[in-house]
Amino acid sequence: MQGTLFVSQTGLTAQDAKMTTISNNLANVNTVAFKRDRAVFNDLFYQKQFQAGAQMDAENQRPNGLQIGTGVQVVGSQKLFAQGSALTTGVETDISIVGKGFLQIEMPDGSTAYSRDGQLHINSDGMLVNAAGLPLIPQITVPENAMGISIGTDGTVSATISGSADPEELGNITLAGFVNPGGLEAIGGNLFIETQGSGAPMEGVPGEDYFGSLKQGTLEGANVNVAQEMVDMIATQRAYEMNAKVMTAADEMLQTLNRTM
Incomplete structure (x- = not known):
């Protein structure tokens, strides 16, 4: 018994x-x-x-x-890590990753975290940051006189500048991938960090090779x-x-x- x-x-x-x-x-x-x-x-x-x-x-x-x-x-x-449904928002700083890959986020201690959350914002310094105010890697700064932002499927970020006919390229959003994303450690805030189980990150251009493409004006919903x-x-x-x-x-x-x- x-x-x-x-x-x-x-x-x-x-x-x-x-x-x-x-x-x-x-x-x-x-x-x-x-x-x-x-x-x-x-x-x-x-x-x-x-x-x-x-x-x-x-x-x-x-x-x-x-x-x-x-x-x-x-x-x-x-x-x-199955793909969540697409949520159309129409917000120019919102992006979703259609396929594999993670946005790279700079933590306060200088280390790198990874996220699928493309709900981005522009802070007081003009940098693209996540909801917690943490900047993307590589950092992208939007000029004060920008009239609008365009984010291409390949991660190219451009802005229409007041007084200029042609858009100005501001930088490129790159993605990181892992052999075993299930081995990443969730730390809250929609962020993950690398572990020995996940393997080392591989950086690449959205839409090429292993990586999914970006879609502006949409967010990825929960896959629940x-x-x-x-x-x-x-x-x-x-x-x-x-x-x-x-x-x-x-x-x-x-x-x-x-x-x-």
Whole structure:
């Protein structure tokens, strides 16, 4: 019975972790470029009483072994980087990445973070920055007398300057890619940082080789499917209830055993 209680407890812990993951996905259903998570489970080690194929006597072998599982554990959470739906905003500083790649963001300590969130702004110095005021890498500065901004699919940023007939090129937005984007570490603020699991970043031009193109006036929505999350939530709730019932049943069996002794 003690083993049953332990196994049930691991089940409760695992389902609680999955429910937390689902709730975070649903909480971020309207977060720009949010990538949903899924919990990854593994079964725990097995208590082996005897091995399949063991000799029962001089002529016969056991057709099956006896292995008793000890429960489940959460071994990780995986970011799923499927493309989110396009949200048309018409704002000239909004961009979405259609395909693979990340915008490069300069952190306050000088390090580089990565983001799919193309909700850009112009700060008081004229630089293109994210919602937290952190500048793009490479930095792009918009002149005060700019009448309008154009961002090409290849990342070329141009502005129409007052008194000039021809647009002026201000710079180029480049993208970074990773062999294993699922290995990136999410740090909040729609930002990720490099880890050993993600591999080193590869920088490139939007629309070339590995990288997706940019689309001005749009944002990438969260890739959360609300209907699927609700189905997963119900299934997780039922699994939690079943583990709790097993724990209750095991406790009742222990009480019955104690009364008969």
